[in-house]
Amino acid sequence: MKRLGLAIASLLLPALARASEEAQHEHGHGGIPWATLIFSTVNTCIFLFLIVRYAWPSIRGWVEDRRSRIVEELDKAERARRDAEQLKQEWQERLARLTTDIEVMRAQARAEIGRERDQILAAAQQAAAAIQRDAQRAAEQELRSAQEQLRQELARQAYTIATERIRQELSAADHERFIADFLQRVTS
Numbered sequence: 001m002k003r004l005g006l007a008i009a010s011l012l013l014p015a016l017a018r019a020s021e022e023a024q025h026e027h028g029h030g031g032i033p034w035a036t037l038i039f040s041t042v043n044t045c046i047f048l049f050l051i052v053r054y055a056w057p058s059i060r061g062w063v064e065d066r067r068s069r070i071v072e073e074l075d076k077a078e079r080a081r082r083d084a085e086q087l088k089q090e091w092q093e094r095l096a097r098l099t100t101d102i103e104v105m106r107a108q109a110r111a112e113i114g115r116e117r118d119q120i121l122a123a124a125q126q127a128a129a130a131i132q133r134d135a136q137r138a139a140e141q142e143l144r145s146a147q148e149q150l151r152q153e154l155a156r157q158a159y160t161i162a163t164e165r166i167r168q169e170l171s172a173a174d175h176e177r178f179i180a181d182f183l184q185r186v187t188s
Helices: 004-026 034-169 172-187
Strands: none
Touching: none
16 A cells, blocks of 8 residues: 555656646746646556556566566476486586596507407417418328338338349259249248
8 A cells, every 4th residue: 555655656646746837937927737746646546556456467477477487487497407418417517427438448459459369369370370280280191101102112212222233143053953942932
């Protein structure tokens, strides 16, 4: 109610000042035209009554709705800001962890590469040793085979040479004598 009185006073004071100025211009003296002042005051009161009675509830509802929407939007904006800050912090933490995780993965990869390299080198050394042993065995086998072939060839050549010499140096009498000695040894 106090507000209503202040609103009426704030509306009446300018009307009173205007009426006083009009009276001075019309009459040339400082009197107040009471009829005009009362008419303006009644007119203003009726206007204020109509506004307060019919328009004010709608205006108040609109203002309250507007205020509640603004408060709601501000709350939403605040929640969105907090959510964005939280999300930003989470992503910063993830990024920090990602950097650390990448370094850990690199270290693991280097260690794994080193182990695999060592395993490959060990396998290669074992394979080289096996190849060397196999080559040594193959070379020894080839040497024995070559030696055996050489012996056989020497024996064949010695037999051929001996056979030819015997044919050249033995006579028919020597041949008969060998047969007789052979038969005597077989029968005894």
